[in-house]
Amino acid sequence: MAKLEGKVALITGAAAGLGEGIATVYASYGAKLCMVDLSSDVEKTAEKLRKEYGAEIITYVGNVADRAQMDEAAKKTVEAFGELNIACCNAGVCRLAPFEEMTDEMRDFHIDVNIKGVWNTCKAVIPYMLKQGKGAIVIASSVTGDIVADAGEAAYAMTKAALVGLTKCLAVEYADRNIRVNCSQLGYARTPMVEKMAVESNPEDPEQAIADIAIGVPMKRLAKPTEVGELFAFLGSDESSYLTGSQIVIDGGSTLPETMSIGTN
Ligand SMILES: NC(=O)c1ccc[n+]([C@@H]2O[C@H](COP(=O)([O-])OP(=O)(O)OC[C@H]3O[C@@H](n4cnc5c(N)ncnc54)[C@H](O)[C@@H]3O)[C@@H](O)[C@H]2O)c1
Structure with a gap:
């Protein structure tokens, strides 16, 4: 039996990039999907996966920053498939600018999508997971913010580091109610x-x-988006049943070197 057979997953930011990679791996492992994205292209991506894997997929065009829309996406998922087992909180944005040129609007844009978007997704899915007595949430943080940063990433780094805190708190809060919450810390894909x-x-x-x-x-x-999808599939599946509150670095070793000059190769 495929590792996500019978599981229902809601994936945000699923039209392109990593979200598409996550949805591809989930579909290949037999999950039923609700693919959420701001872009109506999400339907094209879903159609490709239906054809390739015979996956059962609904799509929802909406903004993770809008709590009511995320509530509706979760409701539609349960109406379509009867349950909601996994949420992949993947949608996120990144705009670079020197700090002194970064406007408050840019800051708030990152906070709205990257932090409130994940908050809204968790708020929308957790009531169903509590009712079912089980659930798994996977949050796309980053190595940026919590571990490293490049110039121009102040708003992005701040919001991605915040997601580690959210992951840990939700993990401890729901551990005895069988909802696991983990985050990925990706380098570059x-x-x-x-x-x-x-x-x-x-x-x-x-x-x-x-x-x-x-x-x-x-x-x-x-990284290839499907390599990140494999990590999300592991964290969403029962294979990771004793993992919660973890922050898993997936970066091809990018945060390891101490210098670019010292060493034997
Ligand atoms: N690509 C990387 O190297 C990298 C590294 C670390 C972390 N991440 C994180 O992974 C996630 C996905 O990144 P990506 O590179 O695939 O991004 P991307 O910009 O290539 O794709 C993001 C997708 O999310 C959608 N989206 C954007 N804002 C949205 C909103 N408000 N509501 C719903 N959908 C929205 C977009 O339409 C798009 O389809 C992000 O959270 C990002 O911070 C990416």
Whole structure:
């Protein structure tokens, strides 16, 4: 039996990038999905997965920053599939700017999507998980903020670090009610978000900015979205039944080197 057979998962930010990678892996392991995204492209992505894996999928076009919309997405998931076992809180945004040029509006945009979006998703799904007596939540944090940061990431780093705190508190609060909450701390994967960051970092040669990321990673490459999807599948499945409150780094070793100059290779 596939590891997510019979499980129902709600995945936010599922139209593209990592969310698409997560949805692909979930569909391949037999999960039924509600794919949520701000972009109506989510239906195209879902159609591809229905064709490829025969997966049962509904889509919901909505904004994670809007609590009522997330409540509706969770309700529609349960109406369609009878339960809601896993939530992948993946939708997030990142805009780079020097701190003195970063406006309060930019700060609030990150807080609304990256923090309140995850908060709203958890608020929407937890009542169903409590009723079922079981659930798993996987939150997309980052190595950025909690472990490392690059210049220009103040708003992004602040919000991603906050998600580690939310993960730990929800994990301890719901541990005895059988809801597990874990977060991923990803380094870099090539997605539309990272392609946009590359343009902001090096407008003349964004491809070079991406190649330079890989140089700093001991594995000399960025993650594939489906590699991140595999981690989300493990954390959502019963295989990780004794894991809660964990922050799992998935970064090809990018946070390991102490220097770029000392060593034997
Ligand atoms: N790509 C990376 O290298 C990387 C590294 C660390 C963490 N992350 C985190 O992983 C998550 C996904 O990143 P990505 O690179 O795939 O991003 P992306 O920008 O490539 O894709 C994000 C998806 O989320 C959707 N989305 C954006 N705002 C939304 C909103 N308010 N409501 C609903 N959907 C919304 C977008 O339409 C898009 O489909 C983010 O939380 C990001 O912070 C990414």
